[in-house]
Amino acid sequence: MAITIKEVAKRAKVAMGTVSRVINDQPGVNPKLRERVEQAIKDLNYRPNARARSFAQNSTSVISFIQSNRHLLHPFHVGVLQSVEEFCAEAGYLVLFTSYNYSRETKSSELQLPKVLQSHGVADCLILAGMNSENFVEAVEELGVPFVLLKNTYTGGEKSRPPVDMVGWDDFAGSIEATRYLLELGHRDIWFIADTSYSWYKARFEGYAQAMRDAGLEPRGQTIGLSDNLYANGYACMDMILDHGYPVTAVLAGYDDIAYGAWDALVKRGLNVPRDVSVVGYHDEDQAQFKMPGLTTERVDKFAVGRQLARMAIEKLRSPGKRLPEVVLPMTLMKRGTTRMLVREASLL
Amino acid sequence: MAITIKEVAKRAKVAMGTVSRVINDQPGVNPKLRERVEQAIKDLNYRPNARARSFAQNSTSVISFIQSNRHLLHPFHVGVLQSVEEFCAEAGYLVLFTSYNYSRETKSSELQLPKVLQSHGVADCLILAGMNSENFVEAVEELGVPFVLLKNTYTGGEKSRPPVDMVGWDDFAGSIEATRYLLELGHRDIWFIADTSYSWYKARFEGYAQAMRDAGLEPRGQTIGLSDNLYANGYACMDMILDHGYPVTAVLAGYDDIAYGAWDALVKRGLNVPRDVSVVGYHDEDQAQFKMPGLTTERVDKFAVGRQLARMAIEKLRSPGKRLPEVVLPMTLMKRGTTRMLVREASLL
């Protein structure tokens, strides 16, 4: 059906081996022959057969991106995928996207693995993104396929993983930074909002709590999720705090969308941000800088996360068995318009 | 290195062919032998070599999703991808994700094609999503790889494509519906906001304009983009309209994010939605139903779009050469809280 290397060889009047060398840019081919081969390739409109090639080489330039237990719709996760793909494309690798849902309760050996793992050789390295747990990572290790893991969304049970082949960022330190900033602005009644049954929100809450205690203050958290939608959860939690009449001059919301929800709940009550209440988010998603005023937020560079995941995956692909040191990216506080110095009017009265 | 079919055959004391039949669930294998083979597979922890298999069969179960000229970060596009992947996974197909940027000015034959198309046989069918133009589609046709095209974001130059192998929705009709709804609510000063240099916004503007003219009214559009960020564009356009002091009681914003920007610009001026101005968006992205009040919007079911694309891609994969009739999905008006009946106080005075 399609043109093969044989036909190219015949037309160029060389051996198949020579054509192969030309296609693969291998040195040591007589320029004259190379020329002839290239002409024949053009004439015949030849494209090498990727299947035959990867079979013969026993390798593919495909990296499998597995998005576990989280909708890709989440702007953070798409950002990671997008950035992984860009980095891989640049380096000449293809990205196979699979979403995979499993329960963390299922025994490792009983997991119904995604198709990409059911046979062997579809992809030569995996990126385990989304939200993973021990059982799946164990199953992957069992298969012996090299992989790189997104750290912050991994929940590992008792055993924690050695600090290799992972990419993450420092939620705890970031949270301390954000909380200290609010404290410096004079805030004392600072609330934390996010469902801490997720490990990353938990780390953020702990950073917040630590900074509060360091300042001799009591941490105040609305840490039980009231909705699966982040925005709606922020709205509901803020509402609940206000309903109870708790004093609050600043809110640390575990994610930008939660912050937007809280913000709208405040506005609904006639409160102004940042005049009456300061609001801080996490992640710095797209809208954050465009909203008026811009949302102050603790930034995670999701593109950097993707790039690191891709870089490591490619490196592992090239030197099988190699273990790469964990990468921990910093968070950065983006100081924008939703936070302001607290003027303690009440105490001036 | 890895276990092969040969070793399984030896262990089960059958021929390779029999093992192959068992793996591929082919009928006509003695249950006893089948049993023995399955046991051997388990014992040896055998996983078939996907590379060898696809080479021998001269086919892969891989569909290539090509996202052209648009960031995946856009919630619509991720939604399509996510839904394509879900449908494909269900049917036993894998999705290769590639983003590809090109200029619509480049000649078809001079396009630097993405890696997935540079060799032959990586994927057996393509989904051309994102935003495409004639030159690339022509190049793909030249290659002879079957493909399915996302219609509404395709800009075809003079020649329009025959109504096959495409999935779309009816922007024009949806826009007429939304505009008529505002007219029924008593609005006359209805503005349209969106950069109509994009074909889908153009179709929406035309539907709006048609409905306005049908009602004997002059269409009023802020159709020049003031920012690449949708939210920021909505904000800026609304600002400009208000700056000029144009009468406006309702805004039709070409996309939900544009609507949010316009909304915030109104609020900033002390105007209330929907009391002072009604706002309508398009697409029904995630937040639309959670915002307070919920955004009235003309819905595109992006998941349905993805499902249709995937369904057609798989069908084309299975029967090569087949052309499938174009699918046009309806839009649906989601009536929520940002629109209200206009009480013409001014005229009562």
Next chain:
DNA sequence: GTGAAAGCGCTAACAC
């Protein structure tokens, strides 16, 4: 530097 040929692991056609 080039040609010839073995072989990658599987499928499918054929013989029994």
Next chain:
DNA sequence: GTGTTAGCGCTTTCAC
């Protein structure tokens, strides 16, 4: 119903 074997298109080794 099962075993045998050719062959898929390429890479790579080996001889020249």
